[in-house]
Amino acid sequence: MAGVESRLVGGECPYFGCVPSKMMIRAANLLAEAGRVNGMAGRAQAEPSWDPVARRIRDEATDNWNDTVAADRFTGKGGHLFRGNGRITGPGEVRVDRKGDGVDVLRARRGIVINTGTVPAIPPIPGLAETPYWTNREAIQATRVPESLIVLGGGAIGAELAQVFARFGARVTIIEALGRLVPPEEPEAGELLAAVFGSQGIDVRTGVSATHISHDGVGFGVKLAEGEALTAIELLIATGRKANLADLGLETVGIDVNARFVPVDERMRAAPGVWAIGDIVGHGAFTHMSTYHAGIVIADILGEQRHGAEYHAVPKVTFTDPEIGSVGLTEAQAREQGMDLRISVSQIPSSARGWIHKAGNDGFIKLVQDAGRGILVGATSAGPVGGEVLSMLTLAVHARVPVQRLREMIYAYPTFHRAVEDALRDMTD
Numbered sequence: 010m011a012g013v014e015s016r017l018v019g020g021e022c023p024y025f026g027c028v029p030s031k032m033m034i035r036a037a038n039l040l041a042e043a044g045r046v047n048g049m050a051g052r053a054q055a056e057p058s059w060d061p062v063a064r065r066i067r068d069e070a071t072d073n074w075n076d077t078v079a080a081d082r083f084t085g086k087g088g089h090l091f092r093g094n095g096r097i098t099g100p101g102e103v104r105v106d107r108k109g110d111g112v113d114v115l116r117a118r119r120g121i122v123i124n125t126g127t128v129p130a131i132p133p134i135p136g137l138a139e140t141p142y143w144t145n146r147e148a149i150q151a152t153r154v155p156e157s158l159i160v161l162g163g164g165a166i167g168a169e170l171a172q173v174f175a176r177f178g179a180r181v182t183i184i185e186a187l188g189r190l191v192p193p194e195e196p197e198a199g200e201l202l203a204a205v206f207g208s209q210g211i212d213v214r215t216g217v218s219a220t221h222i223s224h225d226g227v228g229f230g231v232k233l234a235e236g237e238a239l240t241a242i243e244l245l246i247a248t249g250r251k252a253n254l255a256d257l258g259l260e261t262v263g264i265d266v267n268a269r270f271v272p273v274d275e276r277m278r279a280a281p282g283v284w285a286i287g288d289i290v291g292h293g294a295f296t297h298m299s300t301y302h303a304g305i306v307i308a309d310i311l312g313e314q315r316h317g318a319e320y321h322a323v324p325k326v327t328f329t330d331p332e333i334g335s336v337g338l339t340e341a342q343a344r345e346q347g348m349d350l351r352i353s354v355s356q357i358p359s360s361a362r363g364w365i366h367k368a369g370n371d372g373f374i375k376l377v378q379d380a381g382r383g384i385l386v387g388a389t390s391a392g393p394v395g396g397e398v399l400s401m402l403t404l405a406v407h408a409r410v411p412v413q414r415l416r417e418m419i420y421a422y423p424t425f426h427r428a429v430e431d432a433l434r435d436m437t438d
């Protein structure tokens with residue numbers, strides 16, 4: 010097997026995405042927990058320092074952005090690694106441009122798997138291109154916390170990093186063009202985050218857009234459509250991701266080069282002898298989606314029996330504090346599909362565990378039931394461990410467990426997931 014990689018073996022997640030960002034979040038949450046000691050467990054005063062965070066990301070997460078360990082793991086299993094830019098040149102053929110150091114031509118007996126991921130989507134705001142803005146890559150490599158930071162985009166990546174830098178002392182403003190934070194999530198999630206962020210001193214501006222961006226050598230100026238002008242030392246662009254499909258030679262195997270994502274069937278087949286997986290197929294930009302797809306392709310290539318790709322129970326977690334976990338359809342998406350719905354929301358603070366937890370107990374459980382089938386088609390779990398509580402909801406949506414059976418099961422007392430039982434109890438039939 011040949012693997013072609015133009016940058017770092019392992020992709021975005023271990024070097025610039027999930028892993029280092031979750032290390033930052035872990036550190037930021039420790040500071041938040043220290044702040045919660047007062048009034049509940051005595052007195053504590055934490056002095057934030059970014060040095061151990063930057064060091065941990067450099068040394069433990071990314072090996073100083075060196076992929077030797079990952080590359081050795083791949084070649085140790087018998088893979089042949091080709092470093093350079095890969096381009097399909099016809100059925101079963103890939104040319105690897107070794108960036109000025111020659112060209113390799115690979116011929117596949119079984120097939121080609123395209124897994125080129127995404128890059129940050131940079132909005133065409135006048136002035137922006139001429140400024141030294143951050144994307145997730147610069148934010149992850151930050152060796153100091155800026156005194157002030159504007160985050161353009163209030164989706165999962167923007168919200169997570171905004172809270173991290175705020176907890177380490179930056180004055181943070183989030184600008185989100187849509188009406189709420191984490192727009193793909195339930196409205197309650199965006200409202201909750203806006204309230205929590207506001208109480209933590211983050212300036213959240215929703216429904217506003219930037220019209221001009223400048224940099225004077227020291228800091229950024231961001232003009233808003235309403236006429237207001239904001240300033241900050243750093244600017245993080247977190248306005249979404251764009252599939253890496255340019256110059257891959259897709260047309261040589263009959264794949265539409267102008268499509269936003271690569272169309273695939275349930276076995277991830279994009280063309281005869283060509284599979285596509287991960288962010289580029291447009292079913293959610295998550296590491297677990299990419300590895301899920303990989304399992305399907307491996308089974309297909311090896312001729313093993315396996316269920317084709319299903320997307321009715323895709324879980325996702327925004328690792329803010331509170332965490333926002335969600336699975337399946339939102340209420341609005343389910344309504345668009347014409348389902349007869351039963352909706353129920355329970356509040357974490359009024360659950361037994363939430364009441365015990367007290368400081369930092371913000372959150373809720375929202376369930377979306379398709380009454381016609383008597384099953385959950387979507388759920389949101391926001392709270393201190395919202396991403397963990399999500400697991401049982403993911404199972405319920407995935408396996409289409411009847412709501413009646415969910416009501417009949419036993420929920421350990423006093424856990425956060427008992428708020429699921431509260432929501433089920435309050436759900437009208």
Ligand SMILES: Cc1cc2nc3c(=O)[nH]c(=O)nc-3n(C[C@H](O)[C@H](O)[C@H](O)COP(=O)(O)OP(=O)(O)OC[C@H]3O[C@@H](n4cnc5c(N)ncnc54)[C@H](O)[C@@H]3O)c2cc1C
Nearest residue numbers: 015016020021022026027095125126287288294295296299
């Ligand atoms: C800040 C941040 C936080 C995130 N947090 C999470 C999280 O908590 N949980 C989660 O599930 N997801 C998270 N994600 C998303 C996750 O990182 C991506 O969904 C995941 O990395 C996508 O995997 P992939 O296999 O599709 O592609 P990628 O990981 O993007 O890998 C694609 C690889 O292909 C290479 N490549 C591209 N074109 C070529 C070419 N022509 N030739 C050779 N090589 C090429 C690239 O260099 C790259 O290494 C986060 C992302 C960011 C930015």
